Amino acid sequence: MRSRGYAPFACSELQDGLLNKAVDCVGHNSVAVFDLDGCLFDTRFRQVMIFKEFAAAYGELELFRIEVSHFQDWDLKNTLSRLGVSQEKIEEIYPRLRKFWWKRFFSDTYVRMDHAMPGAVELVKECYNKGASIVYLTGRDHSMRLGTEDSLLAFGFPYQIERTCLMTKPEFSMEDTLYKEQALDEIRKMGMPSLFIDNEPSNCNRFYECCPDALVLFFETDHSPRPDVPHPKISWLRSFFRRSWHGNQWRAFKELPLITTDESGGS
Numbered sequence: 354m355r356s357r358g359y360a361p362f363a364c365s366e367l368q369d370g371l372l373n374k375a376v377d378c379v380g381h382n383s384v385a386v387f388d389l390d391g392c393l394f395d396t397r398f399r400q401v402m403i404f405k406e407f408a409a410a411y412g413e414l415e416l417f418r419i420e421v422s423h424f425q426d427w428d429l430k431n432t433l434s435r436l437g438v439s440q441e442k443i444e445e446i447y448p449r450l451r452k453f454w455w456k457r458f459f460s461d462t463y464v465r466m467d468h469a470m471p472g473a474v475e476l477v478k479e480c481y482n483k484g485a486s487i488v489y490l491t492g493r494d495h496s497m498r499l500g501t502e503d504s505l506l507a508f509g510f511p512y513q514i515e516r517t518c519l520m521t522k523p524e525f526s527m528e529d530t531l532y533k534e535q536a537l538d539e540i541r542k543m544g545m546p547s548l549f550i551d552n553e554p555s556n557c558n559r560f561y562e563c564c565p566d567a568l569v570l571f572f573e574t575d576h577s578p579r580p581d582v583p584h585p586k587i588s589w590l591r592s593f594f595r596r597s598w599h600g601n602q603w604r605a606f607k608e609l610p611l612i613t614t615d616e617s618g619g620s
Contacts, residue, residue: 356552356573358425361395361471363591364598371570371590372476375548378568379485383547384540386560387477389491391552391574394467394504397421399458400432402466407453413446426575429454459525461500464493469508472593477510486516486543490536492529492553494522518543530555537563550590554581561587 379385390396401419408416415438423435429450433443457463481487489512493501498521505512505519512519520539522532533556540546549560552572561569561584570590571583583589 356426356576359395359397359421359574361592362594364594364596365591366596368591369595369597371588372472372593372595375476375550375568375570376479376483379480379483379547381484382544383484384486384488384544385477385480385548386488386490386540386546386550388551388553388556388572389489389493389501390467391576392550392572393470393473393477393489393510394464395421395470395574396458396467397424398468399463399466400424400454403454403457403463404432404450406457407450410453411446411449424575427578459493459497461497464497464500465504465507467504469504469510470593472595472598474509476593480548481511481516485547487511487518488540488543489517489519490533490540491519491521492532494525494527496525497521516543529553530559534559534563552576554583555579557583557587 375385387393398421401421401424404416404419408414408419416433416436419432419436423432425431425435430443430447433447433450434440438446477487489501489505489510491501498519501521502512502519511517520536522529530553533551537546546560546564546567549557549564549567549569550572551557551560551569552574553576554571555577557569557571558581560567569587571587572590
């Protein structure tokens with residue numbers, strides 16, 4: 354079974370239970386590990402900007418109609434098809450669009466256009482306040498680090514304070530799953546890895562193999578076209594949104610303060 358794509362406000366009783374379990378499994382001397390692209394951050398806003406800049410640069414006016422809902426997987430041809438672009442036109446513009454997209458999507462400037470997933474900041478704060486160390490383990494490389502740091506701080510994620518760490522790849526060409534497996538040695542120096550949330554099946558499977566006692570959750574948005582599927586024992590998380598969050602209740606929860614002393618509750 355493949356991911357169904359983004360559904361940032363999807364909620365259910367089962368999902369509430371998984372979110373509670375994620376918080377319950379961490380505490381003092383534990384580490385919660387979160388992916389960024391397509392996980393804590395919704396990259397579709399970055400995508401929309403790139404498409405509209407392409408439309409302006411090449412006079413492809415119909416691409417100005419692009420919205421976040423048109424992005425459900427990594428295939429730009431599928432995105433164009435959802436937009437209603439004819440197959441003939443897709444084949445004509447795709448090579449130029451792909452080249453234009455590639456130079457921008459993996460850049461420090463454009464990562465600043467991402468939005469935090471609804472509920473993502475709240476979940477990370479809850480884990481931090483339980484006493485866990487927080488690791489943002491991303492496939493982004495060092496060249497994208499400054500923009501990533503700016504985004505983490507702008508949206509209110511715990512960062513640049515005690516027990517928080519951002520890990521980026523030394524080289525863009527490094528294979529993501531291998532890099533994340535190698536990063537586990539450094540992560541274990543911070544504590545016991547107890548929680549992993551990632552939107553790539555191959556990454557989730559590797560975490561499950563290397564840290565069998567940890568809770569591994571597959572975050573169902575988009576992912577690479579690799580054929581991997583999550584291990585049957587890995588639970589799927591549709592979003593970070595809870596059923597009880599409506600209007601003022603969510604806004605109040607977003608103001609949850611960070612506990613930065615040893616007084617935080619552990620488990």
